[in-house]
Amino acid sequence: MKKRILVVDDEEGLRLLYKEELEDEGWDVELAASGEESLEKLEGDAIDLVLLDIKMPGMDGVEVLRRVKERWKDLPVILCTAYPHYKHEFGTWASDAYVIKSSDLTELKQTIKDILGKRQ
């Protein structure tokens, strides 16, 4: 069965981009436009990985990360953000990986492959 990725980002354009690119890579992709919506989706669907934007209006990515890890300890989460230096601050203490948002999705795709590949 195809693994399913939940993409959480408040930007419509980016959601579409991630969806198409990740589907091209052979993954199933679900979308959520906010932190709140992402938690609802997680309750319903079987998700194998969450791709999470940090900066969102309402519940931000760090808060979503905290709640996800509380309920689904083993669900891998990749944090995405614009700030190169958050990397040091959040590090990998709670998320499984961290990528800096970029139009070049190579690093992101590789990170996803590494994480989901291991769990095959």
Added chain:
Amino acid sequence: MEYDIIEKVTELSLSGLRLDAKLERAARLLLDAVPFEQCVFYILDPEKNVFEKKAFAGEEITLVESYGGDQGLPGLVKKKKAAIEVYKKDPASTVWEGVDDAGLKGYKSALVCPLRDKERFFGVIYLKSARKAEVSKMKMRALGIMALQASSFIKCADMAESHERIHRELREIEERLASSEKLMALGDMAATLAHEIRNPLISIGGFAGRLKKHLGPGSPGIPYVEQVLKEVGRLEKLMNGVTSFVKDSAVNLRPDDLNGIVEEVLQLFEDEFAAHGIQVKKAFSEVSIGVEVDREQLKIAFDNLIVNAIQSMEHGGVLRLSTSLEGGMAAVSIADSGGGIEPRNLGYIFNPFFTTKTHGTGLGLPITNSIILRHKGTIEVENKPGVGVTFRVILPYLRQFRSAG
């Protein structure tokens, strides 16, 4: 006639003349009033402890330019804090009561009065005569008043000078502050803007990438799309730099060891040092240096300085890093041998977007500067054109720090 001279000196004190001109006039007035042929004002420089001749009138038989602070009759007057009257029979001798004073040569009498007020000693008035000079009590009193007035000239001139100096220093600090505030405001604005631009930019670049995939190899549209991708990449790199200013990044200060931070940053660059043949020489303070800092931000600051140093020494060189405690401040110095900065560029290197590199962003130094400023520190640049640059970061020292180890 004694009142006459006091009046004239008072008028003089109210004139707008410069200090040496005032003293010179006073010297001439004095020679008119008392039976001496030479009058010299020696002013004491308290830092160097030297009396310098500031003004004189009369003849020039023996005129000493300066005395050590404890030398000759001026030195004696300074010690006794009172006027001395000298009379010696032999004009050729320079010694009077055991005090050797080259200025006595050719004279029989001298009168040396202190210039002082309640708190300070400013110098002396030195009067000389080749004859035996008789000075009446009255004249001595008048002379004392004169000396007091002259002291007040000196004090005023002194105060005016330090007032001016303080004013100038204040203005400099104000200017620096204003420009660093402007810089920070500009940085914050740039960070906000960058954040707004970033997502659409990723969209543009990302979909251009998808378009490229759809066009397929060999399509005539490929070069256009590639150009778009290239430009987006460039802008993204710029955005990465700008967001490092991070609008809402108030510094999160914690006690830390400066040596440890610098060491950690250095380790990140080990491969690069090797790749460029850069020799690293460390001179860290032996004891840990306590600082109260936002470790991650400070690392970014040092990171930028080291990246610049490496970029200036692409074909090898020596990077010297040292940490120390200086005058109650913690200091880090980063010195490269990369040829330095062209003097005409030196004034611009901290401006956002100033760069001399083809792929530079011009944000390294302004970011570093804003981080250091947020830590209430300063950066100093010592540029040796043709040799290299030394950047010195000075931070407040945390005395109570105890290292964990």
